[in-house]
Amino acid sequence: MPTRAKLHLQNHRNICFLLASPAVFIQNINNGLEILMLLLLLRRETGDDQIAVKRLKTLNAKAEMEFAVEVEILGRVRHRNLLGLRGFYAGGDERLIVYDYMPNHSLITHLHGRLAPDCLLDWHRRVSIAIGSAEGIAYLHHKANPHIIHRDIKASNVLLDTDFEAKVADFGFAKLIPDGVTHMTTRVKGTLGYLAPEYAMWGKVSDSCDVYSFGVLLLELISAKKPLEKLPGGVKRDIVQWVTPYVQKGAFEHIADPRLKGKFNRDQLKSMVLIALRCTDSNPENRPTMTDVVDWLKGGLGRRTKDVKDVAGEDDEDNDDNDTDFEERYFKMEQSNIRRVAGFMN
Numbered sequence: 001m002p003t004r005a006k007l008h009l010q011n012h013r014n015i016c017f018l019l020a021s022p023a024v025f026i027q028n029i030n031n032g033l034e035i036l037m038l039l040l041l042l043r044r045e046t047g048d049d050q051i052a053v054k055r056l057k058t059l060n061a062k063a064e065m066e067f068a069v070e071v072e073i074l075g076r077v078r079h080r081n082l083l084g085l086r087g088f089y090a091g092g093d094e095r096l097i098v099y100d101y102m103p104n105h106s107l108i109t110h111l112h113g114r115l116a117p118d119c120l121l122d123w124h125r126r127v128s129i130a131i132g133s134a135e136g137i138a139y140l141h142h143k144a145n146p147h148i149i150h151r152d153i154k155a156s157n158v159l160l161d162t163d164f165e166a167k168v169a170d171f172g173f174a175k176l177i178p179d180g181v182t183h184m185t186t187r188v189k190g191t192l193g194y195l196a197p198e199y200a201m202w203g204k205v206s207d208s209c210d211v212y213s214f215g216v217l218l219l220e221l222i223s224a225k226k227p228l229e230k231l232p233g234g235v236k237r238d239i240v241q242w243v244t245p246y247v248q249k250g251a252f253e254h255i256a257d258p259r260l261k262g263k264f265n266r267d268q269l270k271s272m273v274l275i276a277l278r279c280t281d282s283n284p285e286n287r288p289t290m291t292d293v294v295d296w297l298k299g300g301l302g303r304r305t306k307d308v309k310d311v312a313g314e315d316d317e318d319n320d321d322n323d324t325d326f327e328e329r330y331f332k333m334e335q336s337n338i339r340r341v342a343g344f345m346n
Helices: 022-027 033-044 061-074 107-113 123-142 197-202 207-223 238-248 266-279 290-300 307-310 327-331 335-340
Strands: 006-009 054-055 087-092 094-099 145-148 158-160 166-168 175-177 183-185 205-206 229-231 236-238
Touching: 061 087, 061 094, 094 290, 107 158, 107 207, 123 145, 123 158, 123 166, 123 207, 123 266, 123 290, 145 207, 158 229, 197 205, 205 207, 207 238, 207 266, 207 290, 229 238, 236 238, 238 266
Parallel strands: none
Antiparallel strands: 006 087, 054 094, 087 094, 145 175, 158 166, 183 205, 229 236
16 A cells, blocks of 8 residues: 555444445545555454445545544544544545444435435434434533534434434534633534524534524424425525424424324423424523433423423413423523513513
């Protein structure tokens, strides 16, 4: 192998990637012999024919930076809800990143793509995906050192493994945040419809930007509506604007993906919608942390759902002393905030 090539592998017996025909893949890229050696090494290390390889289409300064950032961050993090790095290649003008292969593709494929008509995502799977995605992001914000802001949380960057376990992926836009730094100003990256207002307008990035994006993703997961849709006349409406009238009317069942055909837990759905609205608060200071979101999703879905009804404007006559942390920190907000989140006016 030429000395200019840099090939790195991380050993793991459970690697699972897909490349049906390495020869066909190699015919279309430079440094074919080096790449073939990489693939053969991967197969020898893992004994598996399945690999996933991400290749940069063009090599320029911007792409090189994103490649370096992604490799660095993937090399730092280890969590069951983050896509795992298995190796990378940098030689000549080729840049490849090798990942775990996700046989159930991305969330966007199931919500808006070719697998959408099959409706493989039942309600139980959607709840699991919501919790798993939240746990992966919470790890980036609170456990990784230094902390990491993803900056591109969206449906196409949530991949699904054999068991439909969520894996947050694509760290090319991510930012490492040193200790003591709460926010920074930077060039805007990401996808329209998912961007927090303060980030889209002024480039102010913080972990609350990821929280906002997750709130949009949560509404998208529940409803299968796109984050941004074009109405007649060219007017654009985001998913938060779409969902608000239903919340105001208490018509939460109309928010659910019609392909579920009514097979969902209404109290869980209501809880998830209200969590999403809290995440997408226009004021970043009012948004929860991802740790809070994980606690709310895990503690508030399937337990104590009567208190979720209270947020939608119903009387809290049956309250007792057994409230969960989820209820204490979220549902027992000031009355004005409850009404604002639920869309009610004084």
